[in-house]
Amino acid sequence: MRPLQPIPVSVLTGFLGSGKTTLLNRILKDPNLRDTAVIINEFGDVGIDHLLVEQSSDGVIELSDGCLCCTVRGELVDTLADLVDRLQTGRIKTLARVVIETTGLADPAPVLHAVMAHPVLMQNYRLDGVITAVDAVNGEHTLDQHEEAIKQVAVADRIVLTKTDLIDPASKEFALFTARLMRLNPGAPQISSHDEDEIVAKLFDCGLYDPATKTADVARWLRDEAYHPRHDHAHDVNRHDARIKAFTLKHDKPIDPGALEMFIDLLRSSQGEQLLRMKGIVALADDPERPVVIHGVQSIFHPPARLPGWPDADRTTRLVVITRDLDESYVNRLFAAFSGRPQVDTPDRQALEDNPLSIPGHKL
Template sequence: MFPIPVSVLTGFLGAGKTTLLNRLLKDPALTDAAVIINEFGDVAIDHLLVEKASDGIIELSDGCLCCTVRGELVDTLADLVDRLQDGRIKRLSRVIIETTGLADPAPVLQSIMGHPVLVQAFRLDGVITLVDAVNGGATLDNHVEAVKQVAVADRILMGKLDLQDDAAALEALQARIRRINPNAMIIDTAAPRASVASLLECGLYDPVTKTADVRRWLGEASDHGDDGHDHDHAGHDHQHDHHDDHDHSHHRHDDRVRSFSLVHDGPVPFSAISTFLDLLQSTQGDKLLRMKGIIELAEDPARPLVIHGVQKILHPPARLPSWPDARRGTRLVLITSDMPEDYARRLFAAITNQAAVDTPDRAAVADNPLAIAGFRS
């Protein structure tokens, strides 16, 4: 029964979340799911029979639930768990949380990942962000929240494509989205293949094969060759210096967000990776929008450690029973806002004993491994 997968649906005002939610609610795949929305009035639930409505919950005829956020999101999620445990809800297969259009998604993710009780009942399956194909560029220009919504997404859903008749503008928008978030899959919400599964199921575990799909989860499959390997072991950073649309200089919000990877071939001691995470989150946590990673531990290299964090909140690490493919080592994907990339790289190099680019004395690193990261012991 637990943990229940949670999908966070975000996107700026007018991006099409209401249209998508109505479509999702009609899909049999979401039977026994719960959709948490801000207000029922924001989503016109007029195509399905309503069985009953009470205490802020609407039960639809197919078994799907719609809940409003009453007070804190934590309270709404806790109420769902209570209803499931005492039998008022027979089954809960998934929870979809719709954020407000102006929302920074980080606090929502923290509510799921940081609460000591809820983290036992729920697991973050993924973040799905809708982007308006017509007005998306202007929205990204004017609202940093919209940039963050794109940056933390596992899936980018392009809405209103049928209304966008400027192919060049659409291509520029999609190129811009890939610069902000090169790891997310971009999907046309109206495409025939855009099933509920393709839109929502973006967690670590593939529901079809029942195995961990690390490449997809880390976003490597969407931006690399078929082998999925990153051959630049300084990290396959996707820097935002590609000026392939003429007005990139005006995208001031985009330049604040960076996505890059830290890669180390070989096992890492648990104490080293723990030190790295503690220091990064304590010193740069507010700038760390999201982090995913798989780690080969020196103490138990056969069972990889999986980590997932949002700002200063780290989801309880999980252990996979074995490596899902031949590739081992440590790969961390960081999505940051205003964080000095070099700072994270130096810190990671220090704890993995890699040579930093401008470290003149490797022996000095061993004596004082945090010095090159900008620390003084």
């Protein structure tokens, strides 16, 4: 027996000193987060952060053997499986949500893979979203110095700006900083941890399915309108930011299912490490009135899910993509080759299958 509805899992990340624990303390006091299990990661042999979490020990599970992105991945899977077992056997009455707080040094991707790729966990849990805390005071310096912080921002579904009470929100510096975050991840709303009264409503239930209506809310989940072409060259191209690209692939005709499968398989097998995230809605030629939604993190993809119909009047295939060290032109040309989308100098499809790195102008 498994839960009637998959349990939403949120991953709370952010670099060292970003204020994750303070944010966690705050949101756990919200009555809307009752029946939430919290998995807290400790980096090192001695746990410290969990002492600051004002939550009963029955609701907090601490992983103290190492970083969630490496040494305790197996333990994380076991912990999530044990939560389901406790729910099924009545040892806990209700489990409405799971929040996983990573260490500040963690790459969120392996944590997401643990939820997205494990066959048993996939039946019982669904990824709700990635919440990334960013220090509004020191965030600029952190992004300059640490690539991990860049990636944490790039894969986020929601960006929480902490310590905004310590800065001037009308300053030019803050405006440039928030613009930088938007370049890294146009689709992630930026929310102040201090100014937002309904912060829980803004941070959670940001996945594909709206728990209130039990239907797919593609527009809220995809936010593809935020990925319009940008020609902002004012930022320093020598920063880590220059390695990150965020863009949209669009096509106005149904795509052959096999071609879509080959496109995704080729992209994730050859460029999985560089493909930080991809999600979208696709019209397939076998049933264009029932689109599929896809979601992947690096080389791990959810099985495509069919929707009963289009959520709105827009029947366009839209894929939002965030990459690192991977040219947008490469992904565009690969997509054009398999989708049949007209494009100048589109390479031969068979050549792509034989050698996906053969595209002129492709750089890593």
